[in-house]
Amino acid sequence: MRAFYHPDQALHSPKQFMRFGRLADPTDIPARTERLLDALANLGIEVETPPDYGRGPAAAVHPAHYLDYLETAYPRWLELPDHGPEVLPNTFPYWNGDPAKDARPPCPTDQLLAQTGYYLGDLAVPISEFTYRSALRSTHTATAAADAVMEGETLAYALCRPSGHHCRADRATGFCYMNNAAIAAQRLRTNFGKVAVLDIDAHHGDGTQEFFYRRKDVMTVSVHVDTDYYNPFFTGRPHETGHGEGEGYNLNIPLAPHSGNDTFLAGVQAGAEAIKAYGAEVLVLALGYDTHVDDPLSLVEVTTDAFRKAGEIVGSLDIPVVVVQEGGYQISVIGDCLEEFLRGTSELVRERLRLQEKR
Template identity: 40%
Template sequence: MTTPGTQVVAAASTAVVTCPSHVGHAPSVEVQCGRAIPAFDTTARVDAILTALAGRPEVTLTAPGSYGLAPIRRVHEAGLVEFLRTAWASAEPPRDGIDLVFADTFFHDRLRQGMGPLTHGGGGALGRYCFDTITGVGPSTWEAAAASVDTALTAAELTLRGAPLAVGLCRPPGHHVGPELFGGGCYLNNAGIAAQWLRDGGVSRVAVLDLDFHHGNGTQALFYDRADVLYASLHGDPERHYPYFTGWPDETGAGEGSGCTVNLPLPPRVGGDDYLDLLDTATGRILDGGFEAVVVSLGFDTYDGDVSGDAALTTADYRRIGRHVAGLGLPTVALLEGGYSVTVLGDNLWSWIEGFRAEQGERP
């Protein structure tokens, strides 16, 4: 499917799909440990990237197309999608004087212990579908999240049309969203939707390589029992880091998907050499499995000093990581996830792209 916003990109340049509607999601705060703190995921993140990429002849900035709800519904349950579409308008109590609504009561499986599954709607829908207090919903959050999906799908389409790499500046990010739960500052799973879209477009086996500092619990849940989509993640150890309840090495998939989930927790203050050793394990699984395309959940919260993690990667390390991913020799869709050191975020992304392009140029 070709959409009006999609451009044919010259082989010599790398497509970077923009996400203009991301500005509609502008959270002022998130709540951690009961404290309202300045939100990590600000509009300044994308602004910094666009500034760093401006004028680079190696990059072609590309507008996203429009793909509608069908690809979203291929991955997410109807109840979650409908809730997100109407969450702000239906929020209770009234929204006077606030720019975000947060869950304050959460559905827990033991809340109804012995009573069977929940079949009623109830007034606490936000706490039914959201699993944390980090993720508020604002008046244009749905529109921004849906546009972020369009950005991911446009990048995926470009790879189907022959681009070796397409980058999507997705915001809000997405890898914490499962079939019917959202959180972690994410609302729709951009990488998961893109992976399924590639499958529906004829790619027989897709790998999702998650390089965000935090475990992509949502992406793992989407594909945990499937053999056609591999999920491999390098992330902060759940003993220390969000989302705490997923991401251990013994989570390897279930049923037909047994062995198709790879979790590689990072040691504290991991540096480039050790990180690349772990990355080699993940990419080795991708190569051994005969996968035909890779979707990268590309987070830069592994940067030394990032407020949300304890890794110690440098801008130069991202160039090495980009080269390593390019070494797979597979069509690659790279989608922005986290990364909150705004002053270096654009340089870090460019370093990753530059490394990928360098390796690509050296391949026969």
């Protein structure tokens, strides 16, 4: 197994996000990456620095007008009179969300506040000095893991931060600025005919769903807390099954609030079975730990043990896996969750290799 991470990803250090009507302390803090790196060290896995791919992999799924905005927003913000410490919107444009439509056209004006409302979808995606650099490096990490699998690796882990799965083609939300899982899936299409994304973060992978909603070459499956009760609220329901050519290639598996390990693992198993039936040749596994009972954002009650079993289910698919890091905010448990997940996944890989040797 190979693992990737770039130290620039820890430079992004948001100061605030809106919660219950107050600007709260951030939960996506750089210390998250340290705990996850500790877990990889415990497993004896050497972490590799991804090459600088520039904008290429991100531009394969995000339009240039959106990436230009992310790159230039902070220096332009500094020119505003009496500006706050971070770029945040104060306007939210209406968009009809028509599934037949692809990404939006560019913002009709290049005025900074208009673009900030257009491209930042909520108050959880502040932009500061290093946000663009960290987000772009996070895409490089996902890309390097995808490339490792295309070179023949069975399992590759991308320690992505910032996360990506809420990000649409042209809109940041929910701590996510560029969609690492979508970038990895798109990259894998170079070598594989059928790609699947299985997202087991507590939150619906709404951005990832939208990227591939009209396509059948990438199946998207998300196991998440029922969005009747939980962010991102507006998508994530079972009736969202895809559109046009993509009809039947999107699956949402909601978990009732307060669900425990059994319900969570049954959801992961159902997702894995759908992916097997689809005939996926490679998997992008979007991994979050905010289902954990101790997570500050959790509405379900999954324990650390379940991550090993989830890893075993993923390993039993018997296809190469790119694990892309998404959320998980309880610093004291996320390292253990990653360690258990990778042990579960890789043990089955090792078992298969042993069986092959015997034959």
